[in-house]
Amino acid sequence: MAAKPSIPKGTRDFSPVEMAKRNYIFNTIRDVYHLYGFQQIETPSMEMLSTLMGKYGEEGDKLLFKIQNSGDYFSGITDEELLSRDAIKLASKFCEKGLRYDLTVPFARYVVMHRDEINFPFKRYQIQPVWRADRPQKGRYREFYQCDADVVGSDSLLNEVELMQIVDQVFTRFGIRVCIKINNRKILTGIAEIIGEADKIVDITVAIDKLDKIGLENVNKELSGKGISDEAIAKLQPIILLSGTNSEKIKKLKQILKSSPIGLKGIEETHYIISNYRKRNIDFDLSLARGLNYYTGAIFEVKALGVQIGSITGGGRYDNLTGVFGMSGVSGVGISFGADRIFDVLNQLDLYPKKAVNGTRLFFVNFGNVETAYCIPILKKIRAAGISAEIFPDASKMKKQMSYANAKNIPFVAIIGENEIAKGKVRLRNMKTGKERLVSVDELIGLLRS
Template identity: 80%
Template sequence: MAAKPSIPKGTRDFSPLEMAKRNYIFNTIREVFHHFGFQQIETPAMENLSTLMGKYGDEGDKLLFKIQNSGDYFSGLTDEELLSRNAAKLASKFCEKGLRYDLTVPFARYVVMHREEITFPFKRYQIQPVWRADRPQKGRYREFYQCDADVVGSDSLLNEVELVQMIDAVFTAFGVRVSIKINNRKILAGIAEIIGEADKIVDITVAIDKLDKIGLENVNAELASKGIPQEAIDKLQPIILLSGSNAEKLETLKEVLAGSETGMKGVEESEFILSTVAGLDIRNEVELDLTLARGLNYYTGAIFEVKALDVQIGSISGGGRYDNLTGVFGMPGVSGVGISFGADRIFDVLNQLDLYPKDAVNGTRLLFVNFGQAEAAYCLPVLAKVRAAGVRAEIYPDSAKMKKQMSYANAKNIPFVAIAGETEMNEGKFTLKNMLTGEQHAVTADELLAMMKEDAR
């Protein structure tokens, strides 16, 4: 017996139902992106390794899936190099391309390559898969989708305000209550400066970003392990644990950071975003959260993170402002701000809360039974009208036993079945069966069409 086929670890197959749910997520996010003037682009699944390498740090480089050159890729290698078994060096010789690790670096490459064609500010979105050679575990995959939206070529904080509105619009559309958390890297830099540890800004932000996961005591232990003195850690405590309304937090920060020009700039930016958002019809809570640091160190201004309020799960969206997206490709000074929606985590949230609309996950609504050539010919014109009216409908392709066709309808959760045998054809009618209640009625083609239209509303 042949071995059962499998797929690579960290990848997934998606069933028709799962795909219906995922497409509902993608389409909802896509519609919001369009409403805010974002345009879709796509970049290749594979990029030149020269584009990807060195952009994610040493650890990120190790997680890049490298693609072996076609043809005789050993031809340029010496026996000494082959026998050295130096995997990294060998890969650099016969791998010129790799699968994209995220959508940000390919986007930066796209902007630089197409700068003469782009109108700035450029509002783009991408919904595409990315790949990471990570260790697969629950909730972490080697292949997964990212849904990114970015504005580049504009320093205006109105872009940040719009991102908050977009986040609010997406999760309102999903029916998910969220908390939209905001901070600013300049505030964090100012805090590090005030406590006398400006050179440890990365260590400080990485540690306090873990507050929700590991608790205050472990955060303090991590700070100490990075060589930050106890006196500085003590000064950090009231700032990390700052409470009150957004306005109260900002007033406290103005006092604490008065001696830091960078910190005050961050407070000013945050105050503008929060006060502007407060005057808009935002349905979810927006909170200034000083423990929000986000691990990616290229953020330079506002940073965002979104948490679901009714489900225990990590961040389901996040992003921020960066000052030099394209600098690594020789085009310095292009500022941008963007967000990324975690499609896989949103999928889990909507599953747990059972928030998928009926029409988003339901497939075929009506099945025509096939008793033979004459009966099929009788059904086909009506089937065409039903489809033209926007109803998902199909005819069983083979003339099979009634039981088999009904089993097919049940397996696909088709709620209605139209039956046309000799009696129905003679009367110019159909027997319409409700598969959920078992009720059935004789109806004309026009009555059938009207009932299906009503069901589709």
């Protein structure tokens, strides 16, 4: 007996209805990107591990899916190395490639490789899957899509403002109420300086980024475990828990960071973005850190209101990413929509418009060769009018054909027999009401369009 097939944990199959919903998400985001002048690119699913490793921090590197070399991957490996069972060391010899962890690092590699073909500032968007060897759980998958937009080759904070406008416009179109959280890595660097732990900035950001997930007590334990002093942890508490309006937080923070030039620069940038975005759904959140090491300026995260799920969009500015590939001095800023989480949110809130998920609009019943010959030119005319239509391929029993139309949620059915052919008409049935009417082809098109 054949084994029951399965798919890897953290991955999913998508039905035609689900794909219609996903395409609605992709198309909505794509349309907004086009409005702001972004152009689409694609990069390979695989990248060289030398491209990926070291860009996401120690925790991120552990989540990279590595691809085993083809051929004799044991060549060049000694018995001593094999017997050592050192998984990390052996993987570095077995594997030269890996599945991309996100779209930003491959994009930086793309910019460096294609620098002579690019006009700067370069505004690109990319909608492709990424992979992470994470523990699957609700809202977290091993394979998922990201919908990225980035601007490289410009230091202007106007780019950050426009990215926030894109976020607002996309979620307005979806009908999802959101809160946009903003912080700045320069502010976090300034905080690390004034608490006396400047060299522990990475440990601090990785820990406080987990505040929403594990709580303050566990964040403090993690900070202590990284060798950060109790005195520094005590100084950190009132800062990351700072409350009040955005203006009040900025005012208080200016006093706290008055001895840190880089911290004050981060406050200045944050104030500019908030002031020019001019929307109420933005929250200056000092606990927001985003654990990826490549961020250097503003960082963003978007939460859906009324739904228990993690962030559905994130991003920030990175000044040094292309430098690791030999191209220094190119600043970038970007956002990434988490399509899979947006998919789950829209499902939970039942926000998909009917036209986005309905497929075929008109179904023709097949009564035989004569009737089919009459239907074919009508189908051609209806499709030319931009209306999706299909005919059942076999002259099966009426019950079977109507069951097919019901299963696909097709709203209208065309029934054409001898009487309809004699009159040059089409009998149109509304599947919701059950009412029928005899119409001409032009009348049929008009009704379906309306």
